[in-house]
Amino acid sequence: MERELRCIRCGKTYDVFSSKTRCECGGLLEVSLKEPLHPSLKETFLKRRMSLKPYDQSGVWRYREFVLDIEEDSIVTLPEGRTNLYKKIIDGMEVYFKHEGENPTGSFKDRGMTVGVSVAKKLGFKITACASTGNTSASLASYSSHAGLKSVVFIPKGKVAIGKLSQALSYGANVLEIEGDFDYAMKLVEDASYEYKLYLLNSLNPLRLEGQKTIIINALEELDFEVPDWIIVPGGNLGNTSAFGKALKELYEFHFIDKIPRLAVIQAEAASPFYKAFKNDFKKFEPMKAETIATAIRIGNPVNYEKAVQSIKFTNGIVESVSDAEILEAKRDIDNIGIGCEPSSASTLAGLRKLRRSGVIRSSDKVLLILTGNLLKDPDTSINLHTGMIQGVSVTNRFFAISNLKDLEIILKKITSEVS
Ligand code: F0G
Numbered sequence: 001m002e003r004e005l006r007c008i009r010c011g012k013t014y015d016v017f018s019s020k021t022r023c024e025c026g027g028l029l030e031v032s033l034k035e036p037l038h039p040s041l042k043e044t045f046l047k048r049r050m051s052l053k054p055y056d057q058s059g060v061w062r063y064r065e066f067v068l069d070i071e072e073d074s075i076v077t078l079p080e081g082r083t084n085l086y087k088k089i090i091d092g093m094e095v096y097f098k099h100e101g102e103n104p105t106g107s108f109k110d111r112g113m114t115v116g117v118s119v120a121k122k123l124g125f126k127i128t129a130c131a132s133t134g135n136t137s138a139s140l141a142s143y144s145s146h147a148g149l150k151s152v153v154f155i156p157k158g159k160v161a162i163g164k165l166s167q168a169l170s171y172g173a174n175v176l177e178i179e180g181d182f183d184y185a186m187k188l189v190e191d192a193s194y195e196y197k198l199y200l201l202n203s204l205n206p207l208r209l210e211g212q213k214t215i216i217i218n219a220l221e222e223l224d225f226e227v228p229d230w231i232i233v234p235g236g237n238l239g240n241t242s243a244f245g246k247a248l249k250e251l252y253e254f255h256f257i258d259k260i261p262r263l264a265v266i267q268a269e270a271a272s273p274f275y276k277a278f279k280n281d282f283k284k285f286e287p288m289k290a291e292t293i294a295t296a297i298r299i300g301n302p303v304n305y306e307k308a309v310q311s312i313k314f315t316n317g318i319v320e321s322v323s324d325a326e327i328l329e330a331k332r333d334i335d336n337i338g339i340g341c342e343p344s345s346a347s348t349l350a351g352l353r354k355l356r357r358s359g360v361i362r363s364s365d366k367v368l369l370i371l372t373g374n375l376l377k378d379p380d381t382s383i384n385l386h387t388g389m390i391q392g393v394s395v396t397n398r399f400f401a402i403s404n405l406k407d408l409e410i411i412l413k414k415i416t417s418e419v420s
Contacts, residue, residue: 002034003068005206008306016068019123021193021204028307029206030246037065037254045221054079060111060214066250067210068115074122076147080110081214085222088337091353093363096228097334098219101341101374105167108215108240108372109139112201112208117143119207120199127152129198131185133236133296134164135373140201141171152198154178154185159295161342161378181290183301186237203239204303212240213247219368220257227259229365232348234372235265235274235319236297238308245311261368263317264361265308266351268292268324268344273300274308278319282309293324293381296344296373318360326350328385328393335382340375 005014009027014020016031023029045063048056055061055072059081083102088095100108117140120128128144129152130136137153137160144151151173155165159181168175178185186202193200203209220227233240244263251257267275271290290300302308311317322330330353331346348369355361375382384390387399400411 003031004034005029006032008310016207017119017123019119019125019199021190021200021206028204028304030307031068031206031210033250037250037256039254039256041065042221042225042256045217057082058114059083059218060114060211063214063217066213066217066247068119068207070118070122074118075114076117076121076143077114078104078110078143078146080104080114081218083218085219086339088339090333090337090349091356093356093367095352096219096223096366096368097339097371098215098368099339099341099371100215101345101371101377105135105139105142106163106374106377107135107139108212108370109135110143111214112203112211112239112243113139113143115211116199116201116205116208117147117149120144120149120201121147123199125197125199126150127196127198128201129153129189129193130201131155131182131189132160133182133298134160134168135296135377136202137173137175138164138167138171141168141173145172150174152176154189156181156185156298159298161295162380163377182299183287183290186301186303202303203237203242209239209243209246212243213250215240215370216244216247217251219370220251223368225257227257228261228368230264230361230367231261231370232264232266232351232367233370234294234297234344234347235267235308236271236299236302236344238265238274238302238304240370240372241265241274241311242304242307245307245314249314260315263311263315264351264355265312265317265319266347267319267321268294268297268327268347269321270324271298271300272321274302274305275319275321277305277309278312282312292327294327294342294344294347295378296342297347318355320351320354322347322350322354325392326354328381328390331381332385332393332395334371335375335386339371341371342373342375342377343381345371345373
């Protein structure tokens, strides 16, 4: 399968392994497949699940015709992408959760990172780099160490959840804590990557997005290619939004699916430049200073904006915004059904609720929510939320400090009386 990098702004093309992350004109690059793929590949994808080779077991490389042609011994895989799809009734509605928090480092980032780090290794880079709100840094650190490469991560001071920071450090990244937000760190790392020959692995890297397309391919395969009406995803740097639109376009144009689901991208209210642009029919885009408890999506100037606009247009999609309180209520409910996720992922359910209230989504619609990160990523927020330390979100207190046997008896009687 032949592919090349193509600038979405001026159309200039580059070799797929050119290591470019932007066109000379400054535009975003995307991978373009030169020939169509045949839908009979669906069976090949399923058959590979029986193979014992790590790259056939990977829920990314199992779909390699959609991802990248690269020799087997360059592939750095853990293997990722073997995540579950859960069908749950929530608010009286049947909903599918695709839990990308079940990836090896606990977020969807591993699907892109296996591709990005494999290419870094093949091209002979010695150091990988990214700016990150946390998850990319954890994933980059892990995959780079697996490949024997060094990594450098730029993170915004004080705004990375503890689980993610502990991963980046443990896996051996050089952690550069920046006085500033993610958007500033992103600018610094992009400049540094040119100057110091670092392989940049933010979602600006078009090859990483080819890996993230498999979230959609994998979820649709689990639904037997019976396409949902809606796919709901959080929006930060808009890498997933871009990758999902591209995946759906390819699947539709190559006749793997006969209907295009609508994308609903959800942002936190105070970190919602994409939502504001959507409301304005994408006539104007203004970066903003971002703030939200969902630190993963605390982003005010998403690098993939132009690609994400294409995704919304192609899927007749929408963008919605939700408050931090709505995000935390949704997190409480996803946690309580035994699935659990980090705050940013819960924006999907908060968004679904808001879109149902406004009548955009009906209870008979088939809806797929993408849970992007694991519950354990942000234990501080979970503990604060579930012990009632956060104002404005009601939780059933189930934390009891027991200092004597009398208290123990009272509490146990109360718990058992709830089920009788
Ligand atoms: N959910 C989680 C758990 C994330 O970590 C991110 C982004 C997003 C959603 C937003 O995805 O950028 O594709 O729109 N995290 C990046 C990071 C920015 O550095 O870990 P997006």
